[in-house]
Amino acid sequence: MADSLKLVCLECGSTNRVPEARLGAGPKCGTCGAKLNDGKVRPLDLKTLQKSAQADDLPLLVDFWAPWCGPCRMMAPQFAQAAQALAPGARLAKIDTQDHPDASARFNIRGIPALILFQNGREVARLAGARPAADIEAFVRSKAKLPA
């Protein structure tokens, strides 16, 4: 099973195994049926974020944001555009630091928006401040390893 990838469902938190050859075929979560890597930005809680950051074999980019943050709201459509561009080889998600202040503490977030890229169970890189979609996409492609 060397060519099967572990992906935590960003909706329900279940761990799924997806053959690498089926990554582009719209794989769904075996537990809840949500699409695993359809290029949509999904909201996370801290538990799902930590599980996914630990277990995922695909790069995971998380936007730490809050509703009161103007630059965060301005970046949201850019982030969504980058998510589409990077699917199915990388996943983008977001966490509301107002609802989940424990996430800011856990990841030592000093200002938002802040992007953290995870792969192979560890933090790979960070990007601070609001960025256009092209910058977000280039950041992930340069720092993470996407499947061919």
Ligand SMILES: [Zn+2]
């Ligand atoms: Zn699920």
